[in-house]
Amino acid sequence: xxxxxxxxxxxxxxxxxxxxxxxxxxxxxxxxxxxxxxxxxxxxxxxxxxxxxxxxxxxxxxxxxxxxxxxxxxxxxxxxxxxxxxxxxxxxxxxxxxxxxxxxxxxxxxxxxxxxxxxxxxxxxxxxxxxxxxxxxxxxxxxxxxxxxxxxxxxxxxxxx
Numbered sequence: 817x818x819x820x821x822x823x824x825x826x827x828x829x830x831x832x833x834x835x836x837x838x839x840x841x842x843x844x845x846x847x848x849x850x851x852x853x854x855x856x857x858x859x860x861x862x863x864x865x866x867x868x869x870x871x872x873x874x875x876x877x878x879x880x881x882x883x884x885x886x887x888x889x890x891x892x893x894x895x896x897x898x899x900x901x902x903x904x905x906x907x908x909x910x911x912x913x914x915x916x917x918x919x920x921x922x923x924x925x926x927x928x929x930x931x932x933x934x935x936x937x938x939x940x941x942x943x944x945x946x947x948x949x950x951x952x953x954x955x956x957x958x959x960x961x962x963x964x965x966x967x968x969x970x971x972x973x974x975x976x977x
Contacts, residue, residue, distance in 0.1 A: 934971075935969050938966060
């Protein structure tokens, strides 16, 4: 093969290689664009869920304020030894637990400011255990083993309104 033919073949291969590389880059860019579009749609769905959760949480929170207010008035008007006082205490405790759940929904929907603070997990876990025990039911045994010399973690809690 002559030198000129070799140069021609090399030039053609370089052109072909360049076009292949460009096509590969285009295909990769297209795949990345599609991935980003899917991620954007997912983020938009999550935003919609957050907005819905926030709206429901605010409406439910308004109902809870009424329940708590009337329960406080009932508790103030009942004698301390009344059987109804115990029932009113239970209503108040349930309403306060619901208020905590609402606050978590508001945090999820990003409609409530959050304050970062240091949290000791050994203090946090018992409260979580109470909630988990109610959720999982009596047929599952749940045990905790507090850690020794754990570092605190940075976590958030709602700012007081």
